[in-house]
Amino acid sequence: MPGYDGFDPSVAAAGQVSPVKILVAGGFGVGKTTLVETISEIEPLRTEERLTAAGVGVDDLDGIESKAVTTVAMDFGRLTLADAGVVLYLFGTPGQERFWFMWDDLLSGALGALVLVDTRRLDRSFPAVDFFESRGLPFVVGANCFHGEQPYTAEEIGAALHLRDPQTPVLLLDARARTDARDVLLALLDLLISSADAA
Amino acid sequence: MSEPERPESPASQSPEPESEVSEVEASETGPSARETPGEPRRGSRRRTRLYALTDGRTAAPHTVLTMDTTITAAVGAEGGGGLPTEWQAVLAMCAPPGGLAVAEIAARMRIRLTPMTLLLGELADRGLIHHQPPLQGAETTNVHMLMRIRDNLARI
Ligand SMILES: Nc1nc2c(ncn2[C@@H]2O[C@H](COP(=O)(O)OP(=O)(O)OP(=O)(O)O)[C@@H](O)[C@H]2O)c(=O)[nH]1
Ligand SMILES: [Mg+2]
Numbered sequence A: 001m002p003g004y005d006g007f008d009p010s011v012a013a014a015g016q017v018s019p020v021k022i023l024v025a026g027g028f029g030v031g032k033t034t035l036v037e038t039i040s041e042i043e044p045l046r047t048e049e050r051l052t053a054a055g056v057g058v059d060d061l062d063g064i065e066s067k068a069v070t071t072v073a074m075d076f077g078r079l080t081l082a083d084a085g086v087v088l089y090l091f092g093t094p095g096q097e098r099f100w101f102m103w104d105d106l107l108s109g110a111l112g113a114l115v116l117v118d119t120r121r122l123d124r125s126f127p128a129v130d131f132f133e134s135r136g137l138p139f140v141v142g143a144n145c146f147h148g149e150q151p152y153t154a155e156e157i158g159a160a161l162h163l164r165d166p167q168t169p170v171l172l173l174d175a176r177a178r179t180d181a182r183d184v185l186l187a188l189l190d191l192l193i194s195s196a197d198a199a
Numbered sequence B: 001m002s003e004p005e006r007p008e009s010p011a012s013q014s015p016e017p018e019s020e021v022s023e024v025e026a027s028e029t030g031p032s033a034r035e036t037p038g039e040p041r042r043g044s045r046r047r048t049r050l051y052a053l054t055d056g057r058t059a060a061p062h063t064v065l066t067m068d069t070t071i072t073a074a075v076g077a078e079g080g081g082g083l084p085t086e087w088q089a090v091l092a093m094c095a096p097p098g099g100l101a102v103a104e105i106a107a108r109m110r111i112r113l114t115p116m117t118l119l120l121g122e123l124a125d126r127g128l129i130h131h132q133p134p135l136q137g138a139e140t141t142n143v144h145m146l147m148r149i150r151d152n153l154a155r156i
Helices: A010-011 A032-039 A119-135 A154-162 A178-198 B020-029 B044-052 B085-093 B101-109 B113-125 B142-156
Strands: A020-027 A047-051 A070-083 A086-092 A110-118 A139-144 A170-173 B068-071 B129-132
Touching: A020 A032, A020 A119, A020 B068, A032 A070, A032 A110, A032 A170, A032 A178, A047 B113, A070 B101, A070 B142, A086 B142, A110 A119, A110 A178, A119 A139, A119 A154, A139 A178, A154 A170, A170 A178, A170 B101, A178 B113, A178 B142, B068 B085, B085 B101, B085 B113, B101 B113
Parallel strands: A020 A086, A020 A110, A110 A139, A139 A170
Antiparallel strands: A047 A070, A070 A086, B068 B129
């Protein structure tokens, strides 16, 4: 194993903010990229990674292509919260979930996740819900209102998702609205605070 | 710290093992080699310059970075005078006090995550950058920290 010395005290001494990682997941076309763009203080960025079917981040240094390898793209955004001394890093997960489900680096170190759903195609977000539940990563659900209104209530959506923890917050939102995007992040923080309190 | 995890026979442990990196290095000496048809399409000349920095070393960098690590330059871009201009660009991008996430540097440099991470690891090994991982373990369940984040978020 290469040594991992992790924390670099010289950085903290310089008064630098701490990174905090949050994932934005959900099925195809549910608004992940839109949400990251809405909340981010920088223009949207995409980071690419090559994954094998086994999910390992294998990047060639020699350019050899292989059929077992696919390139996935993640959205990246950030939001500096100077008073809290942190910068939120938002990672919009790539659509091909069969790859990122095995990608441990994506999950590791994450504070929590936002799972977006489109109630017209709720099943597309089942895998993300299953994944975070099985890995024990706290998450909140954001139901995008694509036509300006949502025919279902938050309770109905939560029930249809068969959430393991019925207390999991479900919010109705428009991923293009900054206040909505902020509110879903606030709901995640509230969830984290209440579980930290309970511990 | 002997080498129990290395399965190779002693005979295979030559000081300069065959590797992708040393092949790339070799092509640096012959400009025509870079232009060979069938080279990977992603700017082979640029690749060569980037990977030349690793000195043909094949061992993974000592410093392990992840996509969510924040990188801050430890030297100014001018301090990296002998480095390829791409690396001076990285150092300029990550100027203190701010710094940038590995994922953001990769996106801006248009390099995929794994090679970017390895190459930044190499820069860290050389003391050219500082690195800070995201909040971990106990910090992520620290109620005071979480409440500070929440309160700040509520004001944006
Ligand atoms: N009306 C409405 N449209 C939205 C909302 N969120 C996203 N959209 C639109 O829906 C489309 C898909 O949104 P994206 O943000 O690209 O979705 P995505 O989850 O990143 O999609 P993939 O990366 O392809 O899986 C875009 O045209 C958005 O403009 C929303 O809350 N309301
Ligand atoms: Mg997208």
